Amino acid sequence: MKLQKRLKDSLSERELASLVGAYDVVGDIAIIIIPEKLEPKERLIAEAILDSNRKIGVVAKRAGNYGGEFRTIPLQILAGENRKETEVKEFGIRLLVNPETVYYSVRSGNERRRIASLVEEGELVLVLFSGIAPFPLIISKYSKAESVVGIEKNPQAHAYGIQNISRNKNQKNIQLYPGDVREVLPTLTAAYDRVIMPLPTRGEEFLSCALQVLKPNGFLHFYDMQRPELFPQSVEKIVGACSALNRVVLSSTITRCGHCAPGSYRICIDARIS
Ligand SMILES: C[S@@+](CC[C@H](N)C(=O)[O-])C[C@H]1O[C@@H](n2cnc3c(N)ncnc32)[C@H](O)[C@@H]1O
Structure with missing residues (x-):
C-alpha cells in the first residue's frame, strides 16, 4: 500500500495494478519484474520501493528468465547499493547468496x-x-x-x-x-x-x-x-x-x-x- 501511495501521482491505476506482487525480497535485495510498458518508469519505481521499505538496500530487476543448467537469472540494479550479494534468514539459518550467480x-x-x-x-x-x-x-x-x-x-x-x-x-x-x-x-x-x-x-x-x-x-x-x-x-x-x-x-x-x-x-x- 505504501508503495502504491508513493507512486499514485506518477503511475496510472492500471500501471499500479500491474506492479502488485511483482517483487520478491531476498535478504535486503528487492527483485522486481518490470512489465515492458513500465520500463521508462523503472528507476522511479525502484526508488519508490527503496524509500517505502527501510529493510531494502538494493532494488534490482529481472533482466531475463531463469535459465541454463544452474537455473540462474540475470539481474540489473536499478536503485540502492551497487551489490548483488545479501544475507537471508530462513527458519533461524543464515544464508549468504548472490541471486544472480546461484539459484x-x-x-x-x-x-x-x-x-x-x-x-x-x-x-x-x-x-x-x-x-x-x-x-x-x-x-x-x-x-x-x-x-x-x-x-x-x-x-x-x-x-x-x-x-x-x-x-x-x-x-x-x-x-x-x-x-x-x-x-x-x-x-x-x-x-x-x-x-x-x-x-x-x-x-x-x-x-x-x-x-x-x-x-x-x-x-x-x-x-x-x-x-x-x-x-x-x-x-x-x-x-x-x-x-x-x-x-x-x-x-x-x-x-x-x-x-x-x-x-x-x-x-x-x-x-x-x-
Ligand atoms: C532448483 S535449484 C535447487 C537449489 C537448492 N536445493 C535450493 O533449494 O535452493 C537446482 C540446483 O541444481 C544444480 N544442478 C543442476 N544440474 C546439476 C547436476 N547435474 N549435478 C549437480 N547439481 C546440479 C543447479 O546448479 C541448482 O543449484
Missing part, C-alpha cells in the same frame, strides 16, 4: 522445513542439487539425522554452501561435494535412508542414479512441475524408474509447494520405495 528461492523455505520435519533420528540423508545448502542446513538444524550429504554442480553455489555451513554454528553433520550428481554419486560408498531431488525442471533424468543409492524401504522426495490433471504422470516417472531397477513404489503422497506457469504447480512426491 535460491525464498518461496521454498516452508517446503524445506516440511521435509526436515519428516527426517527421523539416525537417518543418512542425501540432498542432490543442494545449491547454497538451505536443505542440508535446515535438515541438520531441525532433525536428528546422523549425516546430511549435499551435491551441487554450480561452483559458486557450492562455495556459498561451504561458507553458509561455517556461518551457522553446530552444523557438524553436513558434508558438501562439488560436481555433477552423475559423477559424484558413484564415488560415494554409502546408501541413504532419504534422498531429496529439488530439480523440478529435469529431475527425472537423475531418478535412476538416485534410486541406486536409496536403501530398501527408503524415502525419495521427487520434485516436478505439473498441472493437477497430470499429477499421476509425475508419480509414473518414479514408478517407471523403479521398475527398471526391480523396485516398487510402496506409497506416495503429493504436496503442492509452489506455482510455476498459470495452472501448473511445483509438486513434491514423497515416495517410499522397496
Whole structure:
C-alpha cells in the first residue's frame, strides 16, 4: 500500500495494478519484474520501493528468465547499493547468496522445513542439487539425522554452501561435494535412508542414479512441475524408474509447494520405495 501511495501521482491505476506482487525480497535485495510498458518508469519505481521499505538496500530487476543448467537469472540494479550479494534468514539459518550467480528461492523455505520435519533420528540423508545448502542446513538444524550429504554442480553455489555451513554454528553433520550428481554419486560408498531431488525442471533424468543409492524401504522426495490433471504422470516417472531397477513404489503422497506457469504447480512426491 505504501508503495502504491508513493507512486499514485506518477503511475496510472492500471500501471499500479500491474506492479502488485511483482517483487520478491531476498535478504535486503528487492527483485522486481518490470512489465515492458513500465520500463521508462523503472528507476522511479525502484526508488519508490527503496524509500517505502527501510529493510531494502538494493532494488534490482529481472533482466531475463531463469535459465541454463544452474537455473540462474540475470539481474540489473536499478536503485540502492551497487551489490548483488545479501544475507537471508530462513527458519533461524543464515544464508549468504548472490541471486544472480546461484539459484535460491525464498518461496521454498516452508517446503524445506516440511521435509526436515519428516527426517527421523539416525537417518543418512542425501540432498542432490543442494545449491547454497538451505536443505542440508535446515535438515541438520531441525532433525536428528546422523549425516546430511549435499551435491551441487554450480561452483559458486557450492562455495556459498561451504561458507553458509561455517556461518551457522553446530552444523557438524553436513558434508558438501562439488560436481555433477552423475559423477559424484558413484564415488560415494554409502546408501541413504532419504534422498531429496529439488530439480523440478529435469529431475527425472537423475531418478535412476538416485534410486541406486536409496536403501530398501527408503524415502525419495521427487520434485516436478505439473498441472493437477497430470499429477499421476509425475508419480509414473518414479514408478517407471523403479521398475527398471526391480523396485516398487510402496506409497506416495503429493504436496503442492509452489506455482510455476498459470495452472501448473511445483509438486513434491514423497515416495517410499522397496
Ligand atoms: C532448483 S535449484 C535447487 C537449489 C537448492 N536445493 C535450493 O533449494 O535452493 C537446482 C540446483 O541444481 C544444480 N544442478 C543442476 N544440474 C546439476 C547436476 N547435474 N549435478 C549437480 N547439481 C546440479 C543447479 O546448479 C541448482 O543449484
